Amino acid sequence: MIGSGWFLLGAPWDCSGCNRGEARGPAALRVAGLTDLIEVDLGDAATVIGSSRRDETTGVRALPDTIAAAHALAAALQAGMRDHPERRPLVIGGDCSLLLGVFAQLRLSLGEVGLWMVDGHPDYFDAPGSDTGETADMQLAVLTGDGPRDLIGLGNAVPMVAARQVALIGHRTTGLDAASAAELARLPAEVFTIDSPAVVDNPHGAGHRAAVWADQLRVPMWLHIDVDVLDPSAMPAVTYPQVGGPNLNQLAGVLAPLTASPNLVGVSIADLRPDLDPDGRHAAGLVALLDGTL
Template identity: 70%
Template sequence: MSGWFLLGAPWDCSGTGRGEAAAPDALRAAGLVERVDVDLGNAATHISTQHRDQDTGVRALPDTITAARSLASALGAGLRDRPGLRPLVVGGDCSLLLGVFAHLRAALGEVGLWFLDGHPDFYDGHGSETGETADLELAVLTGDGPPELVGLGGVVPMVAARHVALIGHRTVDLDPESAAEVARLPDELFRLDAPAVIRDPAGAGDLASAWGEGLGLPMWLHIDVDVLDEAVLPAVTYPQAGGPDFGQLATTLRPLTVSGRLLGVSVADFRPDLDGDGRHAARLVDLLDRVLEG
């Protein structure tokens, strides 16, 4: 994995300390720190409240804004101080993308997003059962959300919906709430659902890579590890059946990680508190080693 710097984002948008915030250090302990060129430590992304804003429906709104700005600053400093290295940002939950794109949009302008997740993360604040920003960060990134969040990058949207590929989300046997979330997705999104990934992992990766090449933009790759089937990775907050296994996911990811357009990678939603013997952390480190090798 030469050519990468590591930046932790110990972000738990629930404010409950339920486990995601411990993931950066758990993955370091499982060997990730030895696989990168340099470890820049953790950004200050702590969420300390569970208060839900009445107007927006968003949980921990002021803390979220502070955390996003902190991560944006840390990412910007890493890119400035480590020229020639690409960032590997390890969460924490998917809310970390608010900080990543707050920096990317302001510093680089338009950037595309390969977004691998078992869920679309496209609720609005009031529509989410919890109000957690990990339920709605893709909506916020594409301009659908409270002004305080959608404007974090200085320009709205932080990433245009037509510049997002949603990969690995579930579309079969959904409950009514999840079906309604999928129905909210913009038509402009490029989509490859979980059945498409499982049916032809290499083809899915090639299609997503070609789509990104066609945009002609620098690209960010985000991996919510709950894209994996719960049978192979149960240590996440919202596990689901119907996803790829580790081999299928690696095959899909490889055309994206070798792309010359790749700016950086983020990884989210691992729960080390649900991984008593550390074997899931080790498998995730091995996955990253496979797909991010030089």
């Protein structure tokens, strides 16, 4: 059971600016029963992105709206952490570039914070190299200091998280197209990685390795779950599905050692597409996953 140690904060964030579907994720998770499990729901931060224009200088899509959304989420998270110091935040998205707002706040309030990023993609494109210019293509690069100045400085310190304090878990490393292989090659060597084959082979072992690695950092840890880490057979309701991922039970096995860690300070979950989940069963599956692991 999730219990009383959490507060809920929505981030209806769609970095494409096209109302594609991710922004409706927080509402879908609430309808699926998440609010019944958490006593304190702070509603949604003002993270709606209305522009789809790609900035000519940086190559980033919806750059001014993205900066505004990051500041809005940081402010809402700051207020939640101030008003509910006995609870940890559960931020529900929206797409995974909500991490820009999360870490803008964490860097200011807590100093150095590490990241467990459970994701099917490295999210390490540079903006000119991204086909779309979406910050969801590049948010890990931005967090670790690789990107346009206006984004990497959101936390008033660069980087918002050091590459050596990031664990990337569940990303695909086989069968990649040329662009995805180039993205993976950009990932800093300091990032601790456990790829999807290792996760599928031994889920709990993968989570345990990531928890032990974090113990050695001696910093608070944020856990981010991008649901496209799941195999499309388990989670088709995402924008960029990839085969070769874990099922829900295997993902639960990975998460268990991380959510049990004393280093954990908060969790975010992102990238559900409710428009691709008309009966809500995939949203319900994610609520059950959270209820069983937090």
